[in-house]
Amino acid sequence: LKRNYMIEVLHYERANKNKTIGYVDIKLPKVGIIIRKIAHLQDGDKKWFNLPQKEVFKSGSEKKDYYPVVIFEDREYIDMLKVAVVAALKAHREGDTAPVPAAAKSVYGAAPYCGF
Secondary structure: OOOOOEEEEEEEEEEEEOOEEEEEEEEEOOOOEEEEEEEEEEEOOEEEEEOOEEEEEOOOOOOEEEEEOOOOOOHHHHHHHHHHHHHHHHHHHOOOOOOEEOOOOOOOOOOOOOOO
16 A cells, blocks of 8 residues: 655644543645544553544443544554654654655554654
8 A cells, every 4th residue: 555645743732641641633734634632542661542532421321432533444544644643743752843754654453553
């Protein structure tokens, strides 16, 4: 799968709630999409990103369900996007605000971990 998308980090906000350590807003300039509140999560040494989800309580229950707000039909693309968010966020933290290519490889079906 070959894509030529770029990702730009618009904002990163630190958080400390359960496994959530932050939220990132990104822009895909070539397609004109902004995705806000991508959760940056950590459990032990593992870190990863989840696209925005809506919390919904089941009828007559206190149990919560989470439904995705943004859905990509192509699972490989979503994995590549998560890898690219890691690279874009790293560049953003280093002061480089130029969009980062989203052409990073990932293993199909496995959400990549980020190393920062």
